[in-house]
Amino acid sequence: MSDTQWPRFEVFQQDKPGQLHYNAGSVHAPDAEMALLNARDVFARRPRCHSMWVVPVSAISAWTYQELVERVWAADGSGAAAASPQPYAIFRKELNSRNTLEHVIYTGEVAAASPEDALQQARTAFDDGVPVAVWWVVPTWAITRSDPEEVGSFYEPALSKQYRQPNHYHTRAALEHFRQTVKEA
Amino acid sequence: MSQTDEEKLAEFEARIARGEKIEPGDWMPDEYRRQLIRMISQHAHSEVVGMLPEGAWITRAPNLRRKMVLLAKVQDEAGHGQYLYHAAETLGATREQMLADLLSGKAKYSSVFNYPTLTWADNAAIGLLVDGAAIKNQTMLAHCSYGPYSRAMVRICIEEGFHKKQGLEMIIRYAQGTPVQREMMQDAINRWWWPSVKMIGPHDSDSPNTPVLKRWGVKTKTNDEVRQEFINEMAPILLELGYTLPDPGLHQDENGDWRHGPIDWDEFWQVVRGNGPCNKERLAARQKAHEDGLWVREAVAAYAEKRQSVMAEG
Amino acid sequence: MDHRSALIVKLLAMADDELVLAHRNSEWTGHAPILEEDIAFANIAQDELGHAALWYEIVSALTGDNPDKLVFFREAAAYRNAPLVELPKGDWAFSMVRQYLFDAYEMVALPQLMNSTYKPVGDAAAKIRSEELYHLRHTMAWLKRLGLGTEESRSRSQQALNDLWPYALQLFVPVSDEHLLVEAGYMPDAAALQTEWLALVQPFLQECSLALPPHELAPGDRFHHTSYLAELLQEMQSVARLDPAAIW
Secondary structure, three states, X not given: OEOOEOOEEEEEEEOOOOXXXXXXXXXXXXXXXXXXXXXXXXXXXXXXXXXXXXXXXXXXXXXXXXXXXXXXXXXXXXXXXXXXXXXXXXXXXXXXXXXXXXXXXXXXXXXXXXXXXXXXXXXHHOOOOOOEEEEEEEEHHHOEEOOXXXXXXXXXXXXXXXXXXXXXXXXXXXXXXXXXXXHHO | OOOOHHHHHHHHHHHHHXXXXXXXXXXXXXXXXXXXXXXXXXXXXXXXXXXXXXXXXXXXXXXXXXXHHHHHHHHHHHHHHHHHHHHHHOOOOOHHHHHHHHHOOOOOOOHHXXXXXXXXXHHHHHHHHHHHHHHHHHHHHOOOOEHHHHHHHHHHHHHHHXXXXXXXHHHHHHXXXXXXXXXXXXXXXXXXXXXXXXXXXXXXXXXXXXXXXXXXXXXXXXXXXXXXXXXXXXXXXXXXXXXXXXXXXXXXXXXXXXXXXXXXXXXHHHHHHHHOOOHHHHHHHHHHHHHHOHHHHHHHHHHHHHHHHHHHHO | OOHHHHHHHHHHXXXXXXXXXXXXXXXXXXXXXXXXXXXXXXXXXXXXXXXXXXXXXXXXXXXXXXXXXXXXOOOHHHOOOOHHHHOOOOOHHHHHHHHHHHHHHHXXXXXXXXXXXXXXXXXXXXXXXXXXXXXXXXXXXXXXXXXXOOHHHHHHHHHHHHHHHHHHHHHHOOOOOHHHHHHOOOOOOHHHHHHHHHHHHHHHXXXXXXXXXXXXXXXXXXXXXXXXXXXXXXXXXXXXXXXXOOOO
């Protein structure tokens, strides 16, 4: 780790309880604890967050649509069947997604022997006929999650900073008022 | 199985034509990657250097609300720099290299940040004019074909909404304010008008990258088109508020477009080449922060390494 | 002195602490050791400005002076902040150690302020506390890294702690007639707060490999400032005072 090239962590954000975590972007941090704090300061400056996960990029296996089309799969599941299965979180982005802000979205978990195995399982388990542009596979041990008990201190302070919202500035009304004054003068 | 480069290029262009986003990992022409790294890293540097002109006024903001707003705005700029460095990294650039290029003076950033902020009203002018011009460009780039850049731009556009409006709010208020305020505001507009008009970039005839960037869906408008939108929005409102603009050639044509007079591009290129009023000062400020922070970054890295070896042993 | 005047002095002390510390912290914006901290520390400064505004509002309700007038048209001699917060920002260790000592002070004070029998104080404290939890978490993360990072970071942090400790202790010196407020249940007892604060910070500083300096009070107090405050205010108030009739 050089002094300006800290490891990159992908940030997954949940806007409201019950909604799915989606990839909002990434942060640099020397470790997972700082990554979570940085993620909060970078992505939750505005009131639109309930929970965050951070994952070091090195723990993410990613495949794009194009790679999957071109790839020839080993018949024996990459020889990983010997390893004992562990839980993987699956994220995906639909090919025709019109969502302009969110990248991959959390889809669910599978137990698998390797990331490749997890991907193969996910392609079957979560196949709803929608073409997928990007798959991300993450072993769940690599996810650092914000503490549900800290929702108040992590995310609610943004609510008091109304001046970050454009509608805090009544420029249209101010302009109208200006015109009125000019007319009267 | 393997396609030729021409086939790949054809498929790539077809995807862009269908409105699909290109994502990290997808095949892309080297030139697409190179142009994007150039644009995104310049954009990131602009956000980071862009903290300095306004940042100097946080401690002097004239009331508590303005102080909080300005602090939030400059903080956003750091956040935007951060989003953009990450977008560039998905293309294979490293933050380390980008930062080194900025600090050595090799990398470019928007020329507009090389002008001094002389009075409080400069913050209002920057909010409306500089951010206004930037938003025009960013709104276009939010439709860009490269997924990570487009998503960063969408987020930035949402967040910048208030940057421009807090500037406009001051400009309206000072138009009806005390003589001191009106004079200060007019002076700031005089100084920031041209730099804002120029920051949108050279005329189409002098921007060789535009055609390929348009074909690949990176840009959807030319510099002159964006500049026209900008002037059409800004000129009438500033004139209505009773301010004057420092362009004797400015007029509205038969189509309703506000046309600008000749632009002094020599001055623009001087600033781009490092001879603007504040180039040295801006770079020196970034270098100092970087050097003063070295021991801090080393400490944090050392702690992370110690923790890792403790975890490995335990 | 009556309850009302004692309360005004105490509230000004609390508000001025937040304001002046926010000013010093905001000086890092654009100049932090790494971009992530430009963002994080500016966030903390914003929170503190918000807290200052909450306390000023309560003063304002008592005196009729609006918060901006209190901030921009009061001379240094009338400021009631502890000298701790007016000291120049120093290096990153100095700013982080100061922030930690102050955050820990707020962390012990706020739960008690939430129980204040003076309702506006209790309400404001409740709002402030959730943000303070985060500040403390942030500064604790930093102190651990600075104290346990490299030899240089440890020695810089130790130096900062040595310099700041005598000033931090002043946070617990009662203002004039504060006992009236304690008796009325408006404010917590400062000596009890100090005990609680020491119990919080001592083991943590040790964990960060930082030694506790001797228990000595710095010169000056909330009524006698260093020359740094006058300089700070001259800058802070410069635009507002260009034209006192203007609304900005």
